[in-house]
Amino acid sequence: MSDPCFLGIDVGSISTNLVAIAPGGEVLCELYRRGDGHPIDSVQACLAQLQEEAPGLAVRGVCTTGSGRMLAGAVVGADVVKNEISAHARATLHLHPDVRTIFEIGGQDSKVTVVRDGAVVDFSMNLVCAAGTGSFLDSQARRLNITIEELSAGAMLSQNPTTIAGRCTVFAESDMIHKQQVGHAQPDILMGLCHALVRNYLANVCAGKELKSPIVFQGGVSANQGICRAFRESLGCDIIVPRHHMVMGAYGAALIASRTGVKNTRYRGEKAATHKVVTKGFTCADCPNHCEIIEIRDGEEVIGRTGGRCGKWDGNGGGPRPQVDPVPDLLEMGVPEP
Structure with missing residues (x-):
């Protein structure tokens, strides 16, 4: 029988961190990996390592954070995309x-x-x-x-x-x-x-x-x-x-994922770790902003777009979208731990 878990993934400028927690918040697995300028490869390597080290985990929800959170969210199929201030604060308040x-x-x-x-x-x-x-x-x-x-x-x-x-x-x-x-x-x-x-x-x-x-x-x-x-x-x-000091952003993201109440996760499963994911950039000329849009593809499937200001290009071309919170949820930080 598979053990339920929630994933938090923090993609920063230097490293990619992944934490898997049990529904009660206990850390089941934590991974720290240097990104070397290849965030997609780094995220997929972490997912592959998780599957190798903890094959019995059943993912019930995923939250991504960090400067590469939008890209990572598309790659893995995140249910929530959260800023790093909220993620770090959530983890710290949980432990201290x-x-x-x-x-x-x-x-x-x-x-x-x-x-x-x-x-x-x-x-x-x-x-x-x-x-x-x-x-x-x-x-x-x-x-x-x-x-x-x-x-x-x-x-x-x-x-x-x-x-x-x-x-x-x-x-x-x-x-x-x-x-x-x-x-x-x-x-x-x-x-x-x-x-x-x-x-x-x-x-x-x-x-x-x-x-x-x-x-x-x-x-x-x-x-x-x-x-x-x-x-x-x-x-x-x-x-x-604190404990887990190297991966607190990912830990906080996992805690946030565990609180979303998502019934059917968007997590892409094994293909998130194994499929070839590529990006393509183009400039939207529909207004004077000329936004630089990044389209994220798994083969012929568009799994995400980022970079637009108006929201026109957000999401994945019609599929369910993650909850995206671009600013810290300061009020939520005051909610006591259950």
């Missing part, structure tokens, strides 16, 4: 109902979410610059010819962190070279990089926000011990790194 501030730093973007009495009351995201994100650390690790794991471990050995310019990756690299040339120890330089990222994040993403404990830190960068240390030293308080 008393949370008041959520830090989330990924590969190319970073966010802060302010929670009061179990409801999201404010949030902010980084703008174009990625200096306060994981890509900042990745680029500096490559410059030093070390892995990101070695950067994390090395930073924890620092006794006297040096100051590194963190507002720009280019300036940080120049400053780092100078620190090396004058003789600073590598652990102190690595910890200086961690402090630089945290300073950038607090000064830009968190500007004007009231940061109160308990503070939960999640996203891929939360695995970096140097960054966790830098947050604790900068804020003078404890930082909670």
Whole structure:
């Protein structure tokens, strides 16, 4: 007999994460996979791995989130497409109902979410610059010819962190070279990089926000011990790194999927993992907006379209559509856990 489950899939700029949960919220399987610029392949690889590792699961609902949520939603047949603020908040409130501030730093973007009495009351995201994100650390690790794991471990050995310019990756690299040339120890330089990222994040993403404990830190960068240390030293308080911290967006999406009440899921089953899915772009000339439309196809079948402003091209050409929520459901965040 198959065990019912709900899937959450988070497609970000760097990684694709998948979480399968039981109806009660227990995590049955979690997967983290680097996307390498191929989101469709990454989503399908996660689904194939899920089928291999947990073949007895019967999917009852699917929610996609992240920057690639619309594309992923078409590929898998999502019942709900949700923004990442809502997904991360849902997972955090499920694990830590008393949370008041959520830090989330990924590969190319970073966010802060302010929670009061179990409801999201404010949030902010980084703008174009990625200096306060994981890509900042990745680029500096490559410059030093070390892995990101070695950067994390090395930073924890620092006794006297040096100051590194963190507002720009280019300036940080120049400053780092100078620190090396004058003789600073590598652990102190690595910890200086961690402090630089945290300073950038607090000064830009968190500007004007009231940061109160308990503070939960999640996203891929939360695995970096140097960054966790830098947050604790900068804020003078404890930082909670939750279970499933690498896949909290997907976990929250799975929790959202479990609450939709969908009776007949749109999930495409095995073909979501095995069929060749391709995209084709075209420009709609029906109005001055000239929207760039992306059409997603499984063979001759149109399974999704994205990119339009007016909604004309939304959906999959006549079939059932997922519930799409382009803005955070701030009021829903206040609904207590059942």
